[in-house]
Amino acid sequence: MSSLVVAHLYPEHLNIYADRGNMMVLRDRCLRRGIGFELVPCGPGDGMPRADLYYLGGGQDRDQSLVAADLLRRAGELRAAADGGALVLGVCGGYQMLGHRYLAQDGREIPGVGLVDLETTAGDSRMIGNISIRCQLDGQELVVVGFENHAGRTHLGAGVQPLGEVLHGHGNNGRDGGEGVLAGGVVGTYIHGPLLPKNPAFADWLVRRALAARTGDVELEPLEDGLADEARRVALRLVER
Amino acid sequence: MRFTAKVAAARAVAGLSRVTRTGGGTTAPGKLLLSLDHDAIRRLAARLERGSVVISATNGKTTTAKMLAGLLEPELEICHNRSGANLTSGVATALLEASGKSVGVFEVDEAALPAASAALDPAVLVLGNLFRDQLDRYGELEAIGAAWAELTGSLEESCTLVRNGDDPLLASLPSGAAGTVTFGIADSSAALAEMPHAADSKWCARCGHRLVYTAVFLGHLGGWECPVCGNRRPALDVSAAAIEQEGLDACSFTLHTPLGERRVRLPVAGMYNVYNALAATAAAHALGGVELDRMVAGLERFDPAFGRFERVLVDGQDVLLLLVKNPAGGNEVLRTLAVDERPKRLLLALNDRTADGRDVSWIWDVDFELLAPAAVVTTGTRAAEMALRLAYAGVDQGRITVEPDLEAALDRALAGGEGPLYLLATYTAMLDLRGILADRGVVRPYWEAE
Numbered sequence: 001m002s003s004l005v006v007a008h009l010y011p012e013h014l015n016i017y018a019d020r021g022n023m024m025v026l027r028d029r030c031l032r033r034g035i036g037f038e039l040v041p042c043g044p045g046d047g048m049p050r051a052d053l054y055y056l057g058g059g060q061d062r063d064q065s066l067v068a069a070d071l072l073r074r075a076g077e078l079r080a081a082a083d084g085g086a087l088v089l090g091v092c093g094g095y096q097m098l099g100h101r102y103l104a105q106d107g108r109e110i111p112g113v114g115l116v117d118l119e120t121t122a123g124d125s126r127m128i129g130n131i132s133i134r135c136q137l138d139g140q141e142l143v144v145v146g147f148e149n150h151a152g153r154t155h156l157g158a159g160v161q162p163l164g165e166v167l168h169g170h171g172n173n174g175r176d177g178g179e180g181v182l183a184g185g186v187v188g189t190y191i192h193g194p195l196l197p198k199n200p201a202f203a204d205w206l207v208r209r210a211l212a213a214r215t216g217d218v219e220l221e222p223l224e225d226g227l228a229d230e231a232r233r234v235a236l237r238l239v240e241r
Numbered sequence: 242m243r244f245t246a247k248v249a250a251a252r253a254v255a256g257l258s259r260v261t262r263t264g265g266g267t268t269a270p271g272k273l274l275l276s277l278d279h280d281a282i283r284r285l286a287a288r289l290e291r292g293s294v295v296i297s298a299t300n301g302k303t304t305t306a307k308m309l310a311g312l313l314e315p316e317l318e319i320c321h322n323r324s325g326a327n328l329t330s331g332v333a334t335a336l337l338e339a340s341g342k343s344v345g346v347f348e349v350d351e352a353a354l355p356a357a358s359a360a361l362d363p364a365v366l367v368l369g370n371l372f373r374d375q376l377d378r379y380g381e382l383e384a385i386g387a388a389w390a391e392l393t394g395s396l397e398e399s400c401t402l403v404r405n406g407d408d409p410l411l412a413s414l415p416s417g418a419a420g421t422v423t424f425g426i427a428d429s430s431a432a433l434a435e436m437p438h439a440a441d442s443k444w445c446a447r448c449g450h451r452l453v454y455t456a457v458f459l460g461h462l463g464g465w466e467c468p469v470c471g472n473r474r475p476a477l478d479v480s481a482a483a484i485e486q487e488g489l490d491a492c493s494f495t496l497h498t499p500l501g502e503r504r505v506r507l508p509v510a511g512m513y514n515v516y517n518a519l520a521a522t523a524a525a526h527a528l529g530g531v532e533l534d535r536m537v538a539g540l541e542r543f544d545p546a547f548g549r550f551e552r553v554l555v556d557g558q559d560v561l562l563l564l565v566k567n568p569a570g571g572n573e574v575l576r577t578l579a580v581d582e583r584p585k586r587l588l589l590a591l592n593d594r595t596a597d598g599r600d601v602s603w604i605w606d607v608d609f610e611l612l613a614p615a616a617v618v619t620t621g622t623r624a625a626e627m628a629l630r631l632a633y634a635g636v637d638q639g640r641i642t643v644e645p646d647l648e649a650a651l652d653r654a655l656a657g658g659e660g661p662l663y664l665l666a667t668y669t670a671m672l673d674l675r676g677i678l679a680d681r682g683v684v685r686p687y688w689e690a691e
Contacts, residue, residue: 012443016373016381021605024633060381066449129599147600193602197629227632230625230643238593238622 002215003036004207007051010059010067011041014094017149019057021194022091025203026053032223035211044070048077051086052210058092058192068110071097075113082185085213087206088115091195095180095188096120096152105151116183117157126151130239131169131191133179135202138209142201143167145235146193154190156181163189168239185209198232200225244284247277252337267326271333282329282360285336286345289320293345293361294524295354298369298405300570301517302327302348304509305369307546308521310346312531312539321346325546328353332361344528351385355392365527366396366419367403368411369520372460372569374598382410386446390414401527405516406475407462413446413472422527424479424519425464427497431484431512432456432463447472459512460569479523481515489550489561489581496540498526500533509545511577513570518543548671555683559661564671566597571607571665578663579611586662587617588654590647590670591627597667601626609634616640616658620650621670648677 030037040049090098099118102110132145153173163180171179180189196203251274258266274281320342322335327350349357396417406423445467457463466473481494493506525531548564565571613635619627624645644650678684
């Protein structure tokens with residue numbers, strides 16, 4: 001049976017919103033189906049692992065600045081990996097770093113890896129709260145629910161599609177109704193909570209997409225998700241509060 | 242209106258809210274007073290002849306303040322926000338009773354510290370620790386660190402800064418013209434085998450290089466050094482060595498102070514409480530005039546604060562109340578519980594109200610894996626999410642009961658199984674559960690719980 005290889009970039013720096021919860025979910029959903037799972041941490045200076053999914057979480061400003069230069073050096077490799085069919089997933093700060101740049105409040109410009117055509121400008125207030133979005137993923141409609149907390153306003157380039165349409169909450173910039181980005185093999189989102197435990201269908205979509213390049217389209221058997229569904233149902237109710 | 246009339250009006254509100262039981266009156270009177278006179282805290286605090294001790298930290302504020310109160314009383318009459326209302330409104334409310342008191346002991350919320358400290362002009366400022374906590378409310382750890390640096394950098398000679406030397410972020414803060422008293426743990430045998438996942442401050446505050454730890458005691462607290470710029474844990478003025486934990490009931494350690502050393506038996510367990518005791522001792526030393534014997538006696542007769550390893554008897558059953566609100570605090574509580582090898586029952590109450598932090602993602606950074614064999618009832622607004630986290634931590638799903646209603650969940654937990662019941666709750670869930678227990682006559686309401 002195939003195996004999913006996940007490269008977790010800078011897990012010691014970028015882990016502010018319990019990103020390890022996302023790793024637990026990916027691992028669990030693979031192992032319960034007899035799919036292998038390998039997690040490869042990748043810190044500053046480490047060689048670039050070959051992986052099906054590259055994960056970039058969020059960190060405090062300072063932690064992000066500590067890894068920014070290292071990440072920039074990997075831009076070409078990340079681009080090649082995404083072009084070769086791997087999935088790159090950025091959450092919160094990790095999402096912002098996938099774009100061209102981040103313009104801080106004091107006018108400083110922090111370059112991103114430019115994997116996708118978007119840029120982020122710091123706002124003067126934080127967008128904080130529960131959020132839900134509706135996504136169309138390979139013809140399947142699903143709602144992703146979680147929490148957002150960001151000062152950055154992200155604007156997508158012309159023709160670039162968001163990951164979903166905001167149902168409740170702020171999303172990319174609080175104005176255009178879009179949240180996150182989905183461009184080829186690059187996925188970005190502000191949603192944490194963490195992202196995956198309450199969104200098992202979205203987690204499965206990631207697993208399928210990440211495996212597709214090496215193993216072709218795989219059929220993922222349905223799993224029993226009682227507690228996740230219940231937690232999700234509560235979150236969907238609370239997001240309307 | 243004259244100032245005395247404003248104070249009288251606020252005191253009338255305090256009396257009324259105690260009578261009507263509308264929340265204990267721990268903040269409303271202060272709010273009213275501050276709206277009548279924004280300078281009220283400074284004016285009232287000036288009446289305290291020995292000045293004020295201000296205590297802030299992510300974890301341990303209430304316990305440290307209560308320990309310090311125990312070290313100072315009864316020789317000194319203190320003015321203390323003992324209900325834990327730690328915003329400026331809570332401080333102002335406590336100050337309504339400042340007349341005739343000689344010293345103030347105030348715990349202050351991390352974000353409210355700069356404003357409260359400016360108004361109180363403390364004789365002693367105690368900074369205990371900084372961990373990530375409720376990011377939706379406080380902003381990031383560094384933002385608090387930056388605000389604190391601005392505060393401590395401008396401290397005057399009249400203030401003594403008491404800081405936890407084991408916390409690299411705090412030890413690296415400037416101290417302005419203030420003298421410093423540094424506390425920490427000097428016991429490598431108490432160190433953890435590795436740094437916990439939730440450690441927050443692993444990088445040098447000066448140069449950004451990874452710190453090297455000779456010992457980690459709790460989260461990112463320990464003996465640390467930057468191999469590049471030489472920044473390192475400062476020398477400790479007050480420290481604990483030869484620490485022995487006695488299950489969940491107590492711990493003992495050798496207390497070293499500039500006044501001498503003593504063996505202390507602290508009637509609460511956990512490394513956190515060793516830090517809290519050191520902070521309180523260092524604060525008493527900084528304030529001056531408290532002998533070592535009195536410090537030791539105060540620590541040894543300590544009675545835990547509201548919801549901090551508080552032990553109550555419910556229908557003849559042993560129930561321990563534990564406040565859990567962030568990864569570092571949660572991990573320490575679980576680590577302490579793991580010491581108890583008896584079969585355990587747990588009630589985990591997770592709310593996502595503003596005072597709890599609306600973002601509950603922190604539970605994924607708490608090592609609930611330590612609980613794996615336990616029977617658990619989850620409750621609160623996010624009961625199902627708590628259960629999901631436990632399932633991922635390896636707790637048998639057949640032993641998890643989800644009951645969002647707090648009272649029903651409490652009864653479920655009391656009805657099943659054997660051994661003590663550990664009740665772990667976020668802030669508002671703890672308040673509500675205590676309210677339920679108070680209605681059953683088990684505990685007193687929190688504003689009377691002293």
